[in-house]
Amino acid sequence: xxxxxxxxxxxxxxxxxxxxxxxxxxxxxxxxxxxxxxxxxxxxxxxxxxxxxxxxxxxxxxxxxxxxxxxxxxxxxxxxxxxxxxxxxxxxxxxxxxxxxxxxxxxxxxxxxxxxxxxxxxxxxxxxxxxxxxxxxxxxxxxxxxxxxxxxxxxxxxxxxxxxxxxxxxxxxxxxxxxxxxxxxxxxxxxxxxxxxxxxxxxxxxxxxxxxxxxxxxxxxxxxxxxxxxxxxxxxxxxxxxxxxxxxxxxxxxxxxxxxxxxxxxxxxxxxxxxxxxxxxxxxxxxxxxxxxxxxxxxxxxxxxxxxxxxxxxxxxxxxxxxxxxxxxxxxxxxxxxxxxxxxxxxxxxxxxxxxxxxxxxxxxxxxxxxxxxxxxxxxxxxxxxxxxxxxxxxxxxxxxxxxxxxxxxxxxxxxxxxxxxxxxxxxxxxxxxxxxxxxxxxxxxxxxxxxxxxxxxxxxxxxxxxxxxxxxxxxxxxxxxxxxxxxxxxxxxxxxxxxxxxxxxxxxxxxxxxxxxxxxxxxx
Numbered sequence: 167x168x169x170x171x172x173x174x175x176x177x178x179x180x181x182x183x184x185x186x187x188x189x190x191x192x193x194x195x196x197x198x199x200x201x202x203x204x205x206x207x208x209x210x211x212x213x214x215x216x217x218x219x220x221x222x223x224x225x226x227x228x229x230x231x232x233x234x235x236x237x238x239x240x241x242x243x244x245x246x247x248x249x250x251x252x253x254x255x256x257x258x259x260x261x262x263x264x265x266x267x268x269x270x271x272x273x274x275x276x277x278x279x280x281x282x283x284x285x286x287x288x289x290x291x292x293x294x295x296x297x298x299x300x301x302x303x304x305x306x307x308x309x310x311x312x313x314x315x316x317x318x319x320x321x322x323x324x325x326x327x328x329x330x331x332x333x334x335x336x337x338x339x340x341x342x343x344x345x346x347x348x349x350x351x352x353x354x355x356x357x358x359x360x361x362x363x364x365x366x367x368x369x370x371x372x373x374x375x376x377x378x379x380x381x382x383x384x385x386x387x388x389x390x391x392x393x394x395x396x397x398x399x400x401x402x403x404x405x406x407x408x409x410x411x412x413x414x415x416x417x418x419x420x421x422x423x424x425x426x427x428x429x430x431x432x433x434x435x436x437x438x439x440x441x442x443x444x445x446x447x448x449x450x451x452x453x454x455x456x457x458x459x460x461x462x463x464x465x466x467x468x469x470x471x472x473x474x475x476x477x478x479x480x481x482x483x484x485x486x487x488x489x490x491x492x493x494x495x496x497x498x499x500x501x502x503x504x505x506x507x508x509x510x511x512x513x514x515x516x517x518x519x520x521x522x523x524x525x526x527x528x529x530x531x532x533x534x535x536x537x538x539x540x541x542x543x544x545x546x547x548x549x550x551x552x553x554x555x556x557x558x559x560x561x562x563x564x565x566x567x568x569x570x571x572x573x574x575x576x577x578x579x580x581x582x583x584x585x586x587x588x589x590x591x592x593x594x595x596x597x598x599x600x601x602x603x604x605x606x607x608x609x610x611x612x613x614x615x616x617x618x619x620x621x622x623x624x625x626x627x628x629x630x631x632x633x634x635x636x637x638x639x640x641x642x643x644x645x646x647x648x649x650x651x652x653x654x655x656x657x658x659x660x661x662x663x664x665x666x667x668x669x670x671x672x673x674x675x676x677x678x679x680x681x682x683x684x685x686x687x688x689x690x691x
Contacts, residue, residue: 214242214245215242215245215246215247216245216246217245217246217247217422217425218246218247218248218249219241219246219247219248219249219270219271219425219429220249220250220251220268220269220270220271221248221249221250221251221269221270221271221272221273221412222251222253222260222263222264222269222271222272222273223250223251223252223253223272223273224252224253224254224255225252225254225455225458225460226255227451227454227455227462227467227470227474228297228298228300228303228410228474228476229250229273229297229410230450230451230453230454231297231433231436231437231440231450231476232248232250232273232433233250233454233457234436234440234450234453234454236436236439236440237432237433237436240432240435240436241428241429241432244428244432246425246428246429248429251263251269255331255332257274257278257279257281257282257331258282258285258286260272260274260282261274261279261282261283261285261286261290261291262286264290264291264413264415265286265288265290265415267415267417267418269415270414270415270418270422271291271412271413271414271415271418271426271429272291272412272413273297273410273411273412273413274410274411274413275333275336275408275409275410275411276293276409276410276411276503276504276507277333277336277339277407277408277507277510277511278331278333278336279291279293279411279413279529280504280507280508280511280517280521280522281331281511281516281517283521284517284521289521289528289529290415290416291413291414291415291416291419292413292414292416292419292528292529292530292531293411293412293413293500293529293530293531294412294413294414294419294426294430294530294531294534294535295411295412295430295433295482295534295535296409296410296411296477296481296482296485296500297410297411297412297476297477298409298410298474298475298476298477299405299406299408299409299410299474299475299477300333300382300401300408300473300474300475301401301402301472301473301474301475302383302386302400302401302402302472302473303382303383303386303401303470303473303474304333304334304337304380304381304382304386304400304401304408304473305337305380305381305382305386305397305398305399305400305401306326306337306338306341306378306379306380306397306398306399306400307368307378307379307381307386307389307390307395307396307397307398308377308378308379308395308396308398309371309373309374309375309394309395309396310394310395310396311373311374311394312372312373312374312375312376312377313376313377313378313398315398315583315584315585315586316341316345316347316398316399316585316586317345317584317585317586317587318376319341319345319347319350319376319378320346320347320348320349320350321349321350321376322349322350322351323376324350324351324354324376324377324378325351325354325355325356325376325377325378326338326354326355326356326377326378326379326380327355327356327357327358327364327367327368327377327378327379327380328355328356328357328358328364328380329357329358329359329360329361329363329364329380330355330357333382333401333408334361334364334380334381334382335355335380336407336408336507336510337380337399337401337404337407337408338354338355338378338380339510339511339514339516340404340407340408340510340619341399341586342354342514343509343510343513343514343589344588344589344616344619344620345586345587345588345589346586346587346588346589346590346683347589356377361381361382361385362385364379364380364381364385365379365381365385365388365389367379368381368389368392368395369389369392373394378398383466383469383470383473384462384466384469384470386400386469386473387465387466387469399585400473401473402473402622403620403622403623404619404620405498405568405618405619405620405621406498406502406503406506406618406619407503407506407507407510407619409503409507412430412433414426414531419531423533423534426534427534427537427538430534430535430538431538431543431545434478434479434482434538434543434545435545435546435548437476437478437545438478438479438545438546438562438563439545439546441476441478442546447471447476448464448467448468448471449467451467451470451471452464452467455467475566478545478563478564479538479543479544479545479559479563480493480559480560480563480564480565481497481563481565481566482535483535483539484497484565485497485498485499485500485503486499486500486530486532486535486536487499487500487501487532488532488535488536488539489565493565494565495565495566495567496567496568496618496621497565498618500530501526501527501530502526504522504526504529504530505522505526506619508520508521508522508526543559544559544562545559545562545563546562568621568622569621569622571621571622571624571661571663571664572663573663574624574663574666574689578689579624579626579666581689581690582624582626582687582688582689583687583688583689583690584685584686584687585623585685585686585687585688586685586686587683587684587685587686588613588616588617588625588684588685588686590609590610590612590613590684591606591609592681593606593609593610593647593651593681593682594606595647595650598643600643600646600647600649600650601650602650602651602654607654610651610654610655610658611654611658613655613658613684614654614655614658614659614660615658615659617655617660620686622688623664623686623687623688624664624665624666624686624687624688625655625660625664625665625666625684625685625686625687626665626666626667626668626684626685626687627648627649627651627652627655627665627666627667627668627682627683627684628648628668628669628670628682628683628684628685629643629644629645629646629647629648629649629667629668629669629670629682630644630669630670630681630682630683631644631669631670631671631672632672637672640672641669641672644669644670645667645668645669647682648667648668648669648682649667651667651682651684652665652666652667670683
């Protein structure tokens with residue numbers, strides 16, 4: 167009996183210990199936090215913020231407006247807290263966080279968004295705004311004794327040193343997609359760990375080593391100070407490829423349209439405000455880089471600002487097809503930009519299959535900008551619509567157009583420096599004639615569109631001449647074929663002043679030596 171009572175007491179004790187444990191857990195994880203929460207609420211105040219919006223980004227100064235005190239203050243007045251989450255350019259993590267709602271918005275270059283989405287297997291966000299385009303902040307440099315032009319990359323020994331999953335890699339891919347480099351090896355890249363590492367490798371390289379180095383500011387400027395260094399290409403010569411955009415989680419976009427519109431409005435107002443000050447963006451970049459722990463001096467900040475073109479309200483209207491063709495000043499539609507970038511990624515093997523499936527329109531959302539335009543939004547005015555007030559945005563902002571190419575003299579055409587030969591399937595002509603077949607006409611039409619990406623270069627259409635046979639007849643046929651190809655390009659929109667047909671010196675045998683080549687060129691600096 168005593169043993170039985172002892173067992174019962176033991177069981178009871180264990181039960182009470184279990185109950186006490188449960189109560190302790192409840193107290194720790196439920197009762198105490200609730201008490202502390204109630205206490206904090208009773209002894210605190212109501213938050214000034216009604217909403218919090220989180221944006222994933224990295225330390226690139228092109229995104230400095232998102233981190234600016236001016237934008238934070240402007241949104242704060244609306245009761246919106248903007249939090250910028252620095253993910254150190256981890257695009258894979260960025261897109262996963264966008265998908266699962268850990269962040270509401272994220273900034274990407276369009277190529278990085280397509281590449282990250284292809285790995286993820288879906289596009290979890292939609293583009294609502296074009297932020298900026300690099301106009302010289304990224305560049306390919308080399309030693310002149312090793313690589314005098316992009317054409318010199320057409321060599322089995324040539325390599326390009328890049329930072330993977332960065333705008334520098336995409337700049338290199340864009341060159342490879344557009345220029346004819348048949349002997350550049352299939353594995354043309356060497357990976358480096360950021361622009362500092364690329365710069366260090368460039369400094370240590372032999373000056374006859376056939377390597378190009380892709381950098382971004384301020385390392386571009388530093389590299390060009392080294393004796394013998396020169397630019398093969400910088401992003402100021404390229405249009406519509408290295409473009410940063412704001413991407414919003416699709417569910418958040420659907421459910422919080424007005425909130426997102428407020429963020430876009432205040433972003434455009436803040437960008438307008440900085441752009442109106444003589445040193446506004448330079449001061450912002452200095453401040454922004456100081457916060458990141460790698461402060462730029464005045465010269466470095468000015469160089470970066472020169473190399474980044476922040477997009478204004480009217481330019482966003484142009485990108486999203488809200489302006490007429492004349493008003494848009496040649497700006498491509500965002501749908502075409504997405505398609506072109508996707509094509510480069512496919513053509514250079516960055517993607518195994520097309521992740522877009524011909525539906526680039528599903529990657530952007532024009533409703534917010536359309537509503538701003540319809541409301542008469544002006545980034546310089548806090549209140550958009552006032553009874554009887556007429557405002558003209560075009561008086562304060564402009565859709566910028568690149569530098570106009572001038573007409574060249576005969577002497578200047580002869581002095582053009584070659585940049586590179588554009589990639590195109592061999593042009594097919596009727597036997598012994600300058601008649602271009604239908605497929606080659608289509609190829610030339612596509613080439614004319616590709617020329618839009620290189621607006622600051624001239625184009626020589628070079629008719630090659632066979633060495634054997636009648637020299638005069640061969641030269642005449644080469645001139646006629648070059649002229650015929652030039653005429654097709656003009657029909658497809660190529661400006662007459664930037665294109666010229668010439669015949670090369672005789673050389674080679676067979677049909678290949680009667681082909682037509684398309685060489686971009688620039689005036690000597």
